[in-house]
Amino acid sequence: MIFAEFFEELRKHGVPVSLNEWMVLQDALERKVIEPDLASFYRVSRAVLVKDESYYDRFDRAFAITFRDAEPPEQLLERLIEAMKKEFSREFSEDEIKLLQSLPLDQVLQNFIQQLEDGRYKGHEGGNKAIGRRGTSTQGADGFNPAGIRLGQTKGKNKKAIQIAEFRRFREYERNRTLDTRGMRVALSRLRKMTPDGPADELNLDKTIDRTAREAGEIELVFDPRKRNTRKVLLLTDVGGSMSGFADLVSRLFSAMKGEIRELVHYYFHNCPYEHLYEDAARRQTIPTHEVIEKYRSTHLLVMVGDAAMAPTELLHPGGAIDLYLNNPRPGADYLQDFRYEFKKSIWLNPEPERNWDHIYTLRLIREIFPMFPLTQDGIVAGVEHLTGKKRAA
């Protein structure tokens, strides 16, 4: 029936809906929360079923598909009401069902609509009886035709709901779009590592009692440090050249990370790290690469950010650096390997859209060195999972 169809469409569009929420929607139908028009059904069902605005667009598409095919509106109503009837059929007596079946369907429907619109639909019991009785009453029978006007009105409302759904104004909230800082913070918040740290300001009751007893009743308060985020990360970002188009995105990642990580150390490289890293994006101050590795390898997680797109020589040949004066003694890939193997956990975040990854030669090579994730919300979540070694709880 149409509800099953709707449920199926939502699933197909990837809107996560649990049975629990589905039952709440039925509850909403039964308790008259939903007015008898499709626009109201659209709004309430969305509030009940969808818990994240990034799914609103998918919900709209599923809604439009389910209810748009149901033109002309008379048939749509028929199906909706059929489904509603089914919801309430538990409450029908045998006789009432027979009575319902003996009546011409359109007559029942018209009466049902009339009932709904007159606001006489009061809970299941009253509703059932009303349908049963009204069906046999004169109102439904002799040429009285509310459908012309009433259905016309309802049609307008249905159309409106479909139009709202088809307008797809929530498209921009769709997931996997490039991120704002907050979205990144949400994704990065899982990086937090909570350990007791800082000033002791939390009362330890057991120790307090113990100590007080030892002091023969002289109150001795014992405080412990609270749990705080102690996560440390080394962030290396590619600057200049092909990365300039992603500059804004990377700076947002940086500010989001600052908020979620206790100690964030940040250096830069140009296409690939060689003997030195840069302390500033303008690449004026340098620091030897081996010093950085030595200093942070045992305490920090490593996050590399870059598009991994460069000339193959930059990665594969000594002296192949894009800045020729660097005259690197080892091929770029060697330095990458150093990082990969000196740090316990590392990832590479790539702002280049994932669909292009297979077409970039150096990217494919670097991907064999580092676990690579796209710089999107889902990509960061997956990357963080890799770093923390935790699977995300469903």
Place this chain on the structure above:
Amino acid sequence: MQQITDTPDYILSDELRESVNAAIVLERPLLVKGEPGTGKTQLAIAIAESLGMELIRWQVKSTTRARDGLYVYDTVKRLNDARFGDGDVSDIKQYIKLGPLGQAFAAPQKVVLLIDEIDKAELEFPNDLLHELDQMDFFIDETGETVRAENRPIVIITSNAEKELPEAFLRRCLFHFIEFPAPDLMEEIIKVHYPDIDQSILEGISERFFGIRRMVGLRKPPSTSELIDWIKVLLANGWEPTDEKGNVPFVGVLLKKPEDIRRVLSRLGAGDAFVQ
């Protein structure tokens, strides 16, 4: 059925009204999410006002724990009382203080409970409240008492989406995302704050405000509360909606990030003189 309506200070969209009414009838918490300044907190205040109920507010912070909302047992005070012989130490009740959730349950009348900015707390915080929000009761270990809500409070929960909220928690809520108000709704909102505002000034301000909001790449697009402040400044300075280039003064009231201010000023072709 209790229906909520607009209050003198708050305008409800049809969608939001329907979500609120559904949450009231279904007796489920309503989770409200939206940009800062879209009136999430105001909503709870408006519901309480509209239904003539008391509002109990629980402001969540990064250190807030679920238990804080139920009750707090003041151990240190009791220890000190025991030490110095003050108060009746055997009566634990006087050292138990109900938190906002506890107060909402214990209230003799139905109340509106606002759990504000739930996303500020630790990731697991909402999960620790599942039982209490479902069953609307909790047990006080120290006294062996159960606090149970005779009248289930209307629960409004707000979130700025700083963190993802747990699935199990979300399943129990109705959800409403407050979109940023469209220009016509915004004009109504402005009129609530400035009933006597001149129509041409109102339109001039609205046009400029949405022009700025539409600019691509702003770190923090201005929100309603900043707009309301901006209008106050403009009106106080006798601003007129002339077509003169760069006639958008005091953008420092609207924008909080220096790079946003620079970006907007360069687009508008206005000089630094306008920055407050």
